[in-house]
Amino acid sequence: MTGLAETVLSLLGAGIARSRPLHGGDLSEVQLLDLTDGRRVVAKTGPLVAAEATMLRAVRDAGAPAPEVLGVSGQLLLMEALEETAAGEAGWRALGHSLRQLHAACGPHYGWAEDYAFGGVAIPNAPLESWPDFWARRRLLADPGALPRDLRQRVAALCLRLPELLPAAPPAALLHGDLWSGNVLFSGPEAYLIDPACYWGHGEVDLAMLHLFGAPPAAFHGAYGALEPGHAARRPIYQLWPALVHLRLFGSGYRSMVEARLKVLGF
Structure with missing residues (x-):
């Protein structure tokens, strides 16, 4: 002390x-x-x-x-220090506006100036110009040896298809990087973003994470605004990364989360 x-x-x-x-x-x-x-x-x-x-x-x-x-x-x-309040409709609406504002900031490439980590899981952020390449090399297969062999093979097969499944060059939006509800602090009329793991990438990554453990209410969606065509098909690709992180950090209890995303993607 x-x-x-x-x-x-x-x-x-x-x-x-x-x-x-x-x-x-x-x-x-x-x-x-x-x-x-x-x-x-x-x-x-x-x-x-x-x-x-x-x-x-x-x-x-x-x-x-x-x-x-x-x-x-x-x-x-x-x-x-911020006074935490309940997550009411106004708070979720504020989060929608805040996230849209965050994603309006764009960077020169995909990645970040330095690497980061979730616990013992390293997050490499070295910049790349191709978004499908970034998602494959810096996220899904960033450390293939850390995955069970059968999952590693299925994830690798998916990564070969990413150029067909993801946009090649979406705007490099500023991402929170770990946006689940526990990393939002509602305080009065505002929704504060806490515990970030920022990098530049496709804005849908944050939205996919926010839907991983439950869907935000309509007030959020109305405030964030319209999504790009095909977002629903891309969501499990973006949710696969945090699912793999949970598997590595917390063990086999999260294998079903990984399996569910691979299955819906046909791998």
């Missing part, structure tokens, strides 16, 4: 009056801090917090709500 207190004091000019744990990720610890000057901040520690800070700033620069980064030092990230 002494090290944390000293770092907070050096970054924010105030001490810690109280702290309590908040839920965090696989490689991070998150705390809510009450400071001696009356402010409340969130402190997150982990090996990738500097990369996360860069992503949060990118989200805010795109005009989408995200917690403000207050300071970064070593493995400590300090962010503004």
Whole structure:
């Protein structure tokens, strides 16, 4: 605690009056801090917090709500604390607007300036010019040796078909990269994007992830706007990546999620 207190004091000019744990990720610890000057901040520690800070700033620069980064030092990230509220219709509508705003920001290529990770699963982001190539090489087959042999063969067969199944060069939208409902913080009239894993890619990737564990309500869809023709056929291709991540992180209980996507795609 002494090290944390000293770092907070050096970054924010105030001490810690109280702290309590908040839920965090696989490689991070998150705390809510009450400071001696009356402010409340969130402190997150982990090996990738500097990369996360860069992503949060990118989200805010795109005009989408995200917690403000207050300071970064070593493995400590300090962010503004937000009051969480229930996810009502207005909040989902706000998320639709926010996500459309995020996806309106476009980059020069597919990928990101640095690699990232979900727990022990590396996420390579080295830029590529072809979107089907990126989805195959940087996502579905980024680490083929980590997959069971039978699944690896089926995924490889799918990847050979990706040039026919995915657009060659969709706009390189700014993606949240891990957009499930747990990574949205509803606060008053806003929907804040938290715990990003950003990169430039096809905007449908975020929408597919948001539908992986349940469908968002009509208010979200109305606010986000019309989707591109063929989006429903592409969705299982984009959902296959987080399904594979869950299989690798959490074990065979998620094999059925992978199998279901491969089956609907005919592999």
